[in-house]
Amino acid sequence: MxxxxxxxxxxxxxxxxxxxxxxxxxxxxxxxxxxxxxDWGVTDYLLAAVVDHLAAANWMFSVVNGDGESDPPEQPVPVPRPGDPAEREPMDETASGAIPPPAQPSPSELAHFFS
Structure with missing residues (x-):
């Protein structure tokens, strides 16, 4: 053509x-x-979501079933996706409109949720 x-x-x-x-x-x-x-299709985004959810579930399981004496494991990092803000330059924390990260649940809160 x-x-x-x-x-x-x-x-x-x-x-x-x-x-x-x-x-x-x-x-x-x-x-x-x-x-x-x-480069990313629907399948790639779905696979990244599956990996993120499995990592979060494994993290929650290890926090709830931990011995309580050692420090809890760090929360898993999501699979980076194209266009994610994490790949861009970090924003100034003092800028207006910055949303603070959500509070992380404690091991006792997770145990209560799953019991």
Missing amino acids: DLLDWHRGGLSSRRLAILIKHLPRDSATIRDTDGETA
Whole structure:
């Protein structure tokens, strides 16, 4: 297909827009506009969510069933995804609109929740 056909009038603007809209995810245009997110499909996001949930469940199990004398294990770090704010430069904590992280549950709160 020659894009000059659009300039010459042989290809309508609507048809050109449809062709561009339905380009495959691995095309150069999509990679240029979407960046790294073009490499990730639905399956990749679902697998990352599964890994995150399994890691959280294992962490909760080890906290609840720990001996209580040693320090609890650190909370798992989520799988980095394209476009996550963690991959960008860190924000200034004093900036307006900064949301503090949620409070972590204590081992006794987790034990109470699961009992």
